Amino acid sequence: MARRCRRLEGEVARGALARAEALLFDCDGVLWRGEAAVPGAAEALARLEARGRRLCYVTNNSSRTREAYAEKLRRLGFPAAAPRQVFGSAHCAARYLSRALPPGGAAYVLGGAALGAELDAAGVPHLGAGPAPAPGHALFGARAPLEPAVRAVLVGYDEHFSYGKLCLALRYLLREDCLLLGTNRDHRLPLEGGSAVPGTGCLVKAVETAAEREAVIIGKPSRYMFDCVVSEFNIDPARTIMVGDRLDTDILMGNNCGLTTLLTLTGVTTLKEVEDHMASDCPERQNLVPDYYVDSIADLLPALQD
Ligand SMILES: [Mg+2]
Incomplete structure:
Protein backbone atom coordinates (compact mmCIF):
# COMPACT_ATOMS: atom_id res chain seq x y z
CA MET A 1 0.00 0.00 0.00
CA ALA A 2 1.31 3.43 -0.92
CA ARG A 3 2.40 5.47 2.06
CA ARG A 4 1.08 8.96 2.39
CA CYS A 5 2.76 11.75 4.31
CA ARG A 6 0.72 14.64 5.66
CA ARG A 7 1.40 17.72 7.70
CA LEU A 8 0.91 17.10 11.43
CA GLU A 9 -1.38 19.88 12.64
CA GLY A 10 -4.74 20.64 14.23
CA GLU A 11 -6.87 17.75 15.49
CA VAL A 12 -4.63 15.16 13.83
CA ALA A 13 -1.66 16.48 15.81
CA ARG A 14 -3.62 16.56 19.06
CA GLY A 15 -4.78 12.98 18.49
CA ALA A 16 -1.34 11.62 17.56
CA LEU A 17 0.33 13.29 20.55
CA ALA A 18 -2.43 12.12 22.90
CA ARG A 19 -1.97 8.49 21.78
CA ALA A 20 1.82 8.53 22.02
CA GLU A 21 3.48 7.24 25.17
CA ALA A 22 7.03 7.82 23.99
CA LEU A 23 8.86 9.98 21.48
CA LEU A 24 12.33 9.25 20.13
CA PHE A 25 14.24 12.25 18.87
CA ASP A 26 17.15 12.41 16.50
CA CYS A 27 19.28 15.37 17.63
CA ASP A 28 21.23 17.12 14.85
CA GLY A 29 18.80 18.86 12.49
CA VAL A 30 15.84 18.21 14.80
CA LEU A 31 16.65 19.70 18.22
CA TRP A 32 19.63 21.78 17.18
CA ARG A 33 21.95 22.77 14.37
CA GLY A 34 25.51 22.89 15.64
CA GLU A 35 25.36 24.84 18.90
CA ALA A 36 22.07 26.59 18.15
CA ALA A 37 18.83 25.07 19.44
CA VAL A 38 15.95 25.01 16.94
CA PRO A 39 13.69 27.87 18.14
CA GLY A 40 10.74 26.52 20.15
CA ALA A 41 12.08 22.95 20.27
CA ALA A 42 13.00 23.05 23.95
CA GLU A 43 9.55 24.31 24.88
CA ALA A 44 7.85 21.60 22.81
CA LEU A 45 9.89 18.91 24.60
CA ALA A 46 9.20 20.46 28.00
CA ARG A 47 5.47 20.35 27.32
CA LEU A 48 5.64 16.75 26.13
CA GLU A 49 7.50 15.76 29.27
CA ALA A 50 5.08 17.68 31.49
CA ARG A 51 2.32 15.54 29.96
CA GLY A 52 4.11 12.38 31.01
CA ARG A 53 5.57 11.39 27.66
CA ARG A 54 8.75 9.34 27.74
CA LEU A 55 11.47 11.19 25.78
CA CYS A 56 14.53 9.41 24.37
CA TYR A 57 17.32 10.62 22.12
CA VAL A 58 18.67 8.41 19.35
CA THR A 59 21.69 9.58 17.39
CA ASN A 60 24.10 7.98 14.95
CA ASN A 61 26.86 10.33 16.07
CA SER A 62 29.60 8.26 17.77
CA SER A 63 31.80 11.19 18.76
CA ARG A 64 30.01 11.94 22.05
CA THR A 65 29.14 9.90 25.12
CA ARG A 66 25.66 9.65 26.64
CA GLU A 67 26.80 12.04 29.36
CA ALA A 68 28.00 14.56 26.77
CA TYR A 69 24.60 14.47 25.06
CA ALA A 70 22.77 14.91 28.36
CA GLU A 71 25.03 17.89 29.05
CA LYS A 72 24.37 19.42 25.61
CA LEU A 73 20.62 19.07 26.10
CA ARG A 74 20.96 20.88 29.43
CA ARG A 75 23.21 23.57 27.93
CA LEU A 76 20.76 24.34 25.12
CA GLY A 77 17.79 24.63 27.49
CA PHE A 78 16.06 21.27 26.87
CA PRO A 79 14.38 19.39 29.73
CA ALA A 80 16.96 17.65 31.94
CA ALA A 81 17.74 14.19 30.51
CA ALA A 82 19.45 11.31 32.26
CA PRO A 83 22.29 9.69 30.30
CA ARG A 84 20.20 6.50 30.13
CA GLN A 85 17.66 8.34 27.93
CA VAL A 86 20.38 8.86 25.29
CA PHE A 87 21.09 6.16 22.71
CA GLY A 88 24.13 7.14 20.68
CA SER A 89 25.84 4.74 18.30
CA ILE A 218 24.56 -0.42 14.93
CA GLY A 219 23.04 2.98 14.09
CA LYS A 220 19.84 3.94 12.28
CA PRO A 221 18.30 2.56 10.07
CA SER A 222 19.40 -0.67 11.82
CA ARG A 223 16.78 -1.74 14.32
CA TYR A 224 19.44 -2.53 16.92
CA MET A 225 19.27 1.02 18.22
CA PHE A 226 15.51 0.74 18.74
CA ASP A 227 16.01 -2.65 20.42
CA CYS A 228 18.36 -0.91 22.88
CA VAL A 229 15.63 1.64 23.72
CA VAL A 230 13.05 -1.14 24.21
CA SER A 231 15.35 -3.16 26.44
CA GLU A 232 15.87 -0.11 28.65
CA PHE A 233 12.34 1.34 28.77
CA ASN A 234 10.00 -1.39 27.45
CA ILE A 235 8.15 1.07 25.19
CA ASP A 236 5.34 -0.05 22.86
CA PRO A 237 6.24 0.55 19.18
CA ALA A 238 2.57 1.19 18.34
CA ARG A 239 2.54 4.11 20.79
CA THR A 240 5.93 5.58 19.92
CA ILE A 241 6.75 8.44 17.54
CA MET A 242 10.17 8.62 15.86
CA VAL A 243 11.09 12.23 15.05
CA GLY A 244 13.94 12.82 12.61
CA ASP A 245 15.27 14.92 9.76
CA ARG A 246 16.71 12.13 7.59
CA LEU A 247 14.67 9.73 5.51
CA ASP A 248 17.27 6.98 5.02
CA THR A 249 18.15 6.70 8.73
CA ASP A 250 15.53 8.14 11.13
CA ILE A 251 12.39 7.57 9.10
CA LEU A 252 13.47 4.23 7.65
CA MET A 253 14.27 2.85 11.11
CA GLY A 254 10.95 4.12 12.46
CA ASN A 255 8.99 2.60 9.59
CA ASN A 256 10.88 -0.71 9.83
CA CYS A 257 10.19 -0.93 13.57
CA GLY A 258 6.47 -0.15 13.35
CA LEU A 259 6.69 3.34 14.89
CA THR A 260 4.76 6.42 13.84
CA THR A 261 7.24 8.56 11.91
CA LEU A 262 7.49 12.34 11.89
CA LEU A 263 9.88 14.27 9.63
CA THR A 264 11.06 17.76 10.54
CA LEU A 265 12.24 20.05 7.76
CA THR A 266 14.83 21.81 9.97
CA GLY A 267 17.59 19.44 8.84
CA VAL A 268 18.77 17.79 5.64
CA THR A 269 15.50 16.77 3.93
CA THR A 270 13.14 18.74 1.71
CA LEU A 271 9.45 18.06 1.17
CA LYS A 272 10.21 17.56 -2.54
CA GLU A 273 12.25 14.44 -1.68
CA VAL A 274 9.32 13.02 0.28
CA GLU A 275 6.93 13.74 -2.60
CA ASP A 276 9.27 12.02 -5.05
CA HIS A 277 9.39 8.89 -2.87
CA MET A 278 5.61 8.97 -2.45
CA ALA A 279 5.14 9.09 -6.23
CA SER A 280 7.44 6.10 -6.75
CA ASP A 281 6.20 2.52 -7.14
CA CYS A 282 9.41 1.14 -5.68
CA PRO A 283 8.76 -0.50 -2.27
CA GLU A 284 12.19 0.57 -0.95
CA ARG A 285 11.37 4.19 -1.70
CA GLN A 286 7.90 3.88 -0.18
CA ASN A 287 9.61 2.76 3.02
CA LEU A 288 11.33 6.17 3.22
CA VAL A 289 8.02 8.05 3.39
CA PRO A 290 7.16 9.33 6.89
CA ASP A 291 3.61 9.30 8.26
CA TYR A 292 3.77 13.03 9.02
CA TYR A 293 5.92 16.11 8.59
CA VAL A 294 6.27 19.49 10.29
CA ASP A 295 8.40 22.46 9.31
CA SER A 296 9.89 22.38 12.84
CA ILE A 297 9.02 20.53 16.04
CA ALA A 298 8.05 23.96 17.39
CA ASP A 299 4.96 23.46 15.18
CA LEU A 300 3.77 20.92 17.78
CA LEU A 301 3.33 23.68 20.38
CA PRO A 302 -0.31 24.59 19.52
CA ALA A 303 -1.33 20.93 19.86
CA LEU A 304 0.26 20.86 23.30
CA GLN A 305 -1.59 23.87 24.65
CA ASP A 306 -4.00 23.29 27.54
MG1 LIG B 1 19.70 14.43 12.08
Whole structure:
Protein backbone atom coordinates (compact mmCIF):
# COMPACT_ATOMS: atom_id res chain seq x y z
CA MET A 1 0.00 0.00 0.00
CA ALA A 2 1.31 3.43 -0.92
CA ARG A 3 2.40 5.47 2.06
CA ARG A 4 1.08 8.96 2.39
CA CYS A 5 2.76 11.75 4.31
CA ARG A 6 0.72 14.64 5.66
CA ARG A 7 1.40 17.72 7.70
CA LEU A 8 0.91 17.10 11.43
CA GLU A 9 -1.38 19.88 12.64
CA GLY A 10 -4.74 20.64 14.23
CA GLU A 11 -6.87 17.75 15.49
CA VAL A 12 -4.63 15.16 13.83
CA ALA A 13 -1.66 16.48 15.81
CA ARG A 14 -3.62 16.56 19.06
CA GLY A 15 -4.78 12.98 18.49
CA ALA A 16 -1.34 11.62 17.56
CA LEU A 17 0.33 13.29 20.55
CA ALA A 18 -2.43 12.12 22.90
CA ARG A 19 -1.97 8.49 21.78
CA ALA A 20 1.82 8.53 22.02
CA GLU A 21 3.48 7.24 25.17
CA ALA A 22 7.03 7.82 23.99
CA LEU A 23 8.86 9.98 21.48
CA LEU A 24 12.33 9.25 20.13
CA PHE A 25 14.24 12.25 18.87
CA ASP A 26 17.15 12.41 16.50
CA CYS A 27 19.28 15.37 17.63
CA ASP A 28 21.23 17.12 14.85
CA GLY A 29 18.80 18.86 12.49
CA VAL A 30 15.84 18.21 14.80
CA LEU A 31 16.65 19.70 18.22
CA TRP A 32 19.63 21.78 17.18
CA ARG A 33 21.95 22.77 14.37
CA GLY A 34 25.51 22.89 15.64
CA GLU A 35 25.36 24.84 18.90
CA ALA A 36 22.07 26.59 18.15
CA ALA A 37 18.83 25.07 19.44
CA VAL A 38 15.95 25.01 16.94
CA PRO A 39 13.69 27.87 18.14
CA GLY A 40 10.74 26.52 20.15
CA ALA A 41 12.08 22.95 20.27
CA ALA A 42 13.00 23.05 23.95
CA GLU A 43 9.55 24.31 24.88
CA ALA A 44 7.85 21.60 22.81
CA LEU A 45 9.89 18.91 24.60
CA ALA A 46 9.20 20.46 28.00
CA ARG A 47 5.47 20.35 27.32
CA LEU A 48 5.64 16.75 26.13
CA GLU A 49 7.50 15.76 29.27
CA ALA A 50 5.08 17.68 31.49
CA ARG A 51 2.32 15.54 29.96
CA GLY A 52 4.11 12.38 31.01
CA ARG A 53 5.57 11.39 27.66
CA ARG A 54 8.75 9.34 27.74
CA LEU A 55 11.47 11.19 25.78
CA CYS A 56 14.53 9.41 24.37
CA TYR A 57 17.32 10.62 22.12
CA VAL A 58 18.67 8.41 19.35
CA THR A 59 21.69 9.58 17.39
CA ASN A 60 24.10 7.98 14.95
CA ASN A 61 26.86 10.33 16.07
CA SER A 62 29.60 8.26 17.77
CA SER A 63 31.80 11.19 18.76
CA ARG A 64 30.01 11.94 22.05
CA THR A 65 29.14 9.90 25.12
CA ARG A 66 25.66 9.65 26.64
CA GLU A 67 26.80 12.04 29.36
CA ALA A 68 28.00 14.56 26.77
CA TYR A 69 24.60 14.47 25.06
CA ALA A 70 22.77 14.91 28.36
CA GLU A 71 25.03 17.89 29.05
CA LYS A 72 24.37 19.42 25.61
CA LEU A 73 20.62 19.07 26.10
CA ARG A 74 20.96 20.88 29.43
CA ARG A 75 23.21 23.57 27.93
CA LEU A 76 20.76 24.34 25.12
CA GLY A 77 17.79 24.63 27.49
CA PHE A 78 16.06 21.27 26.87
CA PRO A 79 14.38 19.39 29.73
CA ALA A 80 16.96 17.65 31.94
CA ALA A 81 17.74 14.19 30.51
CA ALA A 82 19.45 11.31 32.26
CA PRO A 83 22.29 9.69 30.30
CA ARG A 84 20.20 6.50 30.13
CA GLN A 85 17.66 8.34 27.93
CA VAL A 86 20.38 8.86 25.29
CA PHE A 87 21.09 6.16 22.71
CA GLY A 88 24.13 7.14 20.68
CA SER A 89 25.84 4.74 18.30
CA ALA A 90 28.93 4.69 20.57
CA HIS A 91 26.94 3.49 23.58
CA CYS A 92 24.89 1.02 21.52
CA ALA A 93 28.02 -0.42 19.86
CA ALA A 94 29.58 -0.94 23.29
CA ARG A 95 26.41 -2.66 24.44
CA TYR A 96 26.46 -4.92 21.39
CA LEU A 97 30.10 -5.88 21.91
CA SER A 98 29.61 -6.54 25.63
CA ARG A 99 27.29 -9.37 24.57
CA ALA A 100 28.91 -10.48 21.30
CA LEU A 101 32.54 -10.79 22.33
CA PRO A 102 33.71 -14.14 23.71
CA PRO A 103 35.13 -14.17 27.28
CA GLY A 104 38.54 -12.51 27.24
CA GLY A 105 37.88 -10.97 23.82
CA ALA A 106 38.81 -7.38 22.99
CA ALA A 107 37.94 -4.86 20.26
CA TYR A 108 40.29 -2.99 17.94
CA VAL A 109 38.73 0.46 17.61
CA LEU A 110 38.88 3.06 14.88
CA GLY A 111 37.32 5.93 16.76
CA GLY A 112 37.81 8.68 19.26
CA ALA A 113 37.79 9.18 23.02
CA ALA A 114 33.98 9.01 23.34
CA LEU A 115 33.86 5.58 21.74
CA GLY A 116 36.65 4.43 24.06
CA ALA A 117 34.78 5.84 27.08
CA GLU A 118 31.55 4.03 26.18
CA LEU A 119 33.46 0.76 25.74
CA ASP A 120 35.03 1.29 29.16
CA ALA A 121 31.61 1.96 30.68
CA ALA A 122 30.31 -1.31 29.22
CA GLY A 123 33.39 -3.23 30.41
CA VAL A 124 34.61 -4.02 26.88
CA PRO A 125 38.42 -4.35 26.63
CA HIS A 126 39.68 -2.37 23.66
CA LEU A 127 42.67 -0.79 21.99
CA GLY A 128 43.30 1.65 19.17
CA ALA A 129 40.93 4.56 20.01
CA GLY A 130 42.52 7.98 19.47
CA PRO A 131 45.71 8.84 17.59
CA ALA A 132 47.72 5.94 16.13
CA PRO A 133 50.78 4.94 18.20
CA ALA A 134 53.22 5.90 15.46
CA PRO A 135 51.70 8.80 13.54
CA GLY A 136 53.68 9.64 10.47
CA HIS A 137 54.65 6.05 9.77
CA ALA A 138 51.98 5.01 7.33
CA LEU A 139 53.03 1.38 7.38
CA PHE A 140 53.13 0.87 11.16
CA GLY A 141 49.90 -1.07 10.78
CA ALA A 142 51.52 -3.53 8.40
CA ARG A 143 54.28 -4.42 10.86
CA ALA A 144 52.97 -3.82 14.38
CA PRO A 145 52.41 -6.97 16.44
CA LEU A 146 48.75 -8.00 16.71
CA GLU A 147 46.97 -8.25 20.05
CA PRO A 148 45.84 -11.91 20.23
CA ALA A 149 42.69 -11.12 22.30
CA VAL A 150 41.11 -9.01 19.51
CA ARG A 151 37.88 -10.61 18.26
CA ALA A 152 36.18 -7.52 16.82
CA VAL A 153 37.00 -4.43 14.79
CA LEU A 154 34.75 -1.48 15.59
CA VAL A 155 34.67 1.44 13.14
CA GLY A 156 33.26 4.78 14.33
CA TYR A 157 33.93 8.45 13.69
CA ASP A 158 37.73 8.67 13.72
CA GLU A 159 39.47 11.92 12.93
CA HIS A 160 42.79 10.06 13.24
CA PHE A 161 41.81 7.49 10.60
CA SER A 162 44.90 6.50 8.62
CA TYR A 163 46.30 3.94 6.20
CA GLY A 164 48.18 2.41 9.14
CA LYS A 165 44.96 1.87 11.10
CA LEU A 166 43.32 0.41 8.01
CA CYS A 167 46.22 -2.06 7.73
CA LEU A 168 45.78 -3.14 11.35
CA ALA A 169 42.00 -3.49 10.93
CA LEU A 170 42.48 -5.71 7.88
CA ARG A 171 45.06 -7.90 9.63
CA TYR A 172 42.66 -8.51 12.53
CA LEU A 173 39.80 -9.19 10.12
CA LEU A 174 41.80 -11.83 8.25
CA ARG A 175 40.85 -13.99 11.24
CA GLU A 176 37.45 -15.45 10.41
CA ASP A 177 36.28 -15.26 14.03
CA CYS A 178 36.87 -11.50 14.19
CA LEU A 179 33.61 -9.49 14.00
CA LEU A 180 33.34 -6.33 11.90
CA LEU A 181 31.10 -3.68 13.40
CA GLY A 182 30.32 -0.12 12.22
CA THR A 183 28.61 2.56 14.31
CA ASN A 184 26.70 3.97 11.32
CA ARG A 185 26.74 4.47 7.55
CA ASP A 186 26.07 8.22 7.31
CA HIS A 187 28.26 9.17 4.36
CA ARG A 188 28.20 12.95 4.84
CA LEU A 189 27.74 15.36 7.69
CA PRO A 190 26.09 18.51 6.39
CA LEU A 191 27.50 21.91 7.39
CA GLU A 192 25.97 25.36 7.15
CA GLY A 193 25.72 26.88 3.67
CA GLY A 194 25.47 23.59 1.75
CA SER A 195 28.96 22.42 2.67
CA ALA A 196 29.67 18.96 4.13
CA VAL A 197 32.37 16.73 5.58
CA PRO A 198 32.75 12.96 5.03
CA GLY A 199 30.85 10.85 7.56
CA THR A 200 31.70 7.60 9.32
CA GLY A 201 30.15 5.61 6.46
CA CYS A 202 33.24 6.42 4.36
CA LEU A 203 35.50 4.83 6.96
CA VAL A 204 33.26 1.78 7.34
CA LYS A 205 33.31 1.36 3.57
CA ALA A 206 37.12 1.53 3.50
CA VAL A 207 37.42 -1.27 6.06
CA GLU A 208 34.71 -3.35 4.36
CA THR A 209 36.50 -2.98 1.03
CA ALA A 210 39.84 -4.08 2.48
CA ALA A 211 38.33 -6.97 4.44
CA GLU A 212 35.92 -8.05 1.68
CA ARG A 213 33.16 -8.30 4.29
CA GLU A 214 30.01 -6.46 5.23
CA ALA A 215 29.93 -4.79 8.66
CA VAL A 216 27.16 -5.21 11.22
CA ILE A 217 25.74 -1.69 11.55
CA ILE A 218 24.56 -0.42 14.93
CA GLY A 219 23.04 2.98 14.09
CA LYS A 220 19.84 3.94 12.28
CA PRO A 221 18.30 2.56 10.07
CA SER A 222 19.40 -0.67 11.82
CA ARG A 223 16.78 -1.74 14.32
CA TYR A 224 19.44 -2.53 16.92
CA MET A 225 19.27 1.02 18.22
CA PHE A 226 15.51 0.74 18.74
CA ASP A 227 16.01 -2.65 20.42
CA CYS A 228 18.36 -0.91 22.88
CA VAL A 229 15.63 1.64 23.72
CA VAL A 230 13.05 -1.14 24.21
CA SER A 231 15.35 -3.16 26.44
CA GLU A 232 15.87 -0.11 28.65
CA PHE A 233 12.34 1.34 28.77
CA ASN A 234 10.00 -1.39 27.45
CA ILE A 235 8.15 1.07 25.19
CA ASP A 236 5.34 -0.05 22.86
CA PRO A 237 6.24 0.55 19.18
CA ALA A 238 2.57 1.19 18.34
CA ARG A 239 2.54 4.11 20.79
CA THR A 240 5.93 5.58 19.92
CA ILE A 241 6.75 8.44 17.54
CA MET A 242 10.17 8.62 15.86
CA VAL A 243 11.09 12.23 15.05
CA GLY A 244 13.94 12.82 12.61
CA ASP A 245 15.27 14.92 9.76
CA ARG A 246 16.71 12.13 7.59
CA LEU A 247 14.67 9.73 5.51
CA ASP A 248 17.27 6.98 5.02
CA THR A 249 18.15 6.70 8.73
CA ASP A 250 15.53 8.14 11.13
CA ILE A 251 12.39 7.57 9.10
CA LEU A 252 13.47 4.23 7.65
CA MET A 253 14.27 2.85 11.11
CA GLY A 254 10.95 4.12 12.46
CA ASN A 255 8.99 2.60 9.59
CA ASN A 256 10.88 -0.71 9.83
CA CYS A 257 10.19 -0.93 13.57
CA GLY A 258 6.47 -0.15 13.35
CA LEU A 259 6.69 3.34 14.89
CA THR A 260 4.76 6.42 13.84
CA THR A 261 7.24 8.56 11.91
CA LEU A 262 7.49 12.34 11.89
CA LEU A 263 9.88 14.27 9.63
CA THR A 264 11.06 17.76 10.54
CA LEU A 265 12.24 20.05 7.76
CA THR A 266 14.83 21.81 9.97
CA GLY A 267 17.59 19.44 8.84
CA VAL A 268 18.77 17.79 5.64
CA THR A 269 15.50 16.77 3.93
CA THR A 270 13.14 18.74 1.71
CA LEU A 271 9.45 18.06 1.17
CA LYS A 272 10.21 17.56 -2.54
CA GLU A 273 12.25 14.44 -1.68
CA VAL A 274 9.32 13.02 0.28
CA GLU A 275 6.93 13.74 -2.60
CA ASP A 276 9.27 12.02 -5.05
CA HIS A 277 9.39 8.89 -2.87
CA MET A 278 5.61 8.97 -2.45
CA ALA A 279 5.14 9.09 -6.23
CA SER A 280 7.44 6.10 -6.75
CA ASP A 281 6.20 2.52 -7.14
CA CYS A 282 9.41 1.14 -5.68
CA PRO A 283 8.76 -0.50 -2.27
CA GLU A 284 12.19 0.57 -0.95
CA ARG A 285 11.37 4.19 -1.70
CA GLN A 286 7.90 3.88 -0.18
CA ASN A 287 9.61 2.76 3.02
CA LEU A 288 11.33 6.17 3.22
CA VAL A 289 8.02 8.05 3.39
CA PRO A 290 7.16 9.33 6.89
CA ASP A 291 3.61 9.30 8.26
CA TYR A 292 3.77 13.03 9.02
CA TYR A 293 5.92 16.11 8.59
CA VAL A 294 6.27 19.49 10.29
CA ASP A 295 8.40 22.46 9.31
CA SER A 296 9.89 22.38 12.84
CA ILE A 297 9.02 20.53 16.04
CA ALA A 298 8.05 23.96 17.39
CA ASP A 299 4.96 23.46 15.18
CA LEU A 300 3.77 20.92 17.78
CA LEU A 301 3.33 23.68 20.38
CA PRO A 302 -0.31 24.59 19.52
CA ALA A 303 -1.33 20.93 19.86
CA LEU A 304 0.26 20.86 23.30
CA GLN A 305 -1.59 23.87 24.65
CA ASP A 306 -4.00 23.29 27.54
MG1 LIG B 1 19.70 14.43 12.08
